[in-house]
Amino acid sequence: MEDQKSMSMKTKCLLSFVGMNILAAGIILNTKSTLGVGAINTLPYTAAEILGVSLGTTTVVLYFLFIGIQCILTRKADLKAFLQLPFSFVFGVVLNIYDALLEFAPSSPVLKLLTLSAAILLTALGTYLMTAGNLILNPPDGLVRTLAEYVGKPLGLIRNIFDISMVVVAAVLGWIICGRTIGIGIGTLLSALLIGRFISLFQAIDFKLSKPAGI
Secondary structure, three states, rough: OOOOOOOOOOHHEEEEEHHHHHHHHHHHHHHHHOOOOHHHHHHHHHHHHHHHOHHHHHHHHHHHHHHHHHHHHHOOHHHHHHHHHHHHHHHHHHHHHHHOOOOOOOHHHHHHHHHHHHHHHHHHHHHHHHHHHOOOOOOOHHHHHHHHHHHHOOOHHHHHHHHHHHHHHHHHHHHHOOOOOOOOOOOHHHHHHHHHHHHHHHHHHHHHHHOOOOO
């Protein structure tokens, strides 16, 4: 893929649009698998159950926190960071569309695992394409990108650490307050472990494809 600095606005918009749709499909498939909420959604989901408020409320609060952390790390009030919040509402509409389109319920364990596998692949690919487009990201993906640039580590590795951290914090919070985990299943753990690895794989494939011959 061409360098982000030389990438045309048309290419950036295309990557972001395609990535957003693939990511939305992956997130919805994750919920359809009924094997646990996605790793990145565990903390707001647990907080919503504990506080008795809507998932949307806890998600928006957490997103504000993510945006604030990005501004602290970059040491500036980045317009791209602030634009992530209204973009999140647009993304919510896209999620609702895919939720209506992908209206099915896998009944057997095999179908559930296949659905989860597709969800993990699509979530990783969608996240990678949106990050490559470098326009507006969801606050979690924006924070992961900022952290990766701040510590100088690969995006896939930081996404792995971020996802696992979200699951651990949500699990500890659930056990302390409710005596159990909330919404965490095998699908949650697999997504936490694998999405970042697949992002790294897509980055490696892209590098090999874009690397000039003879280098």
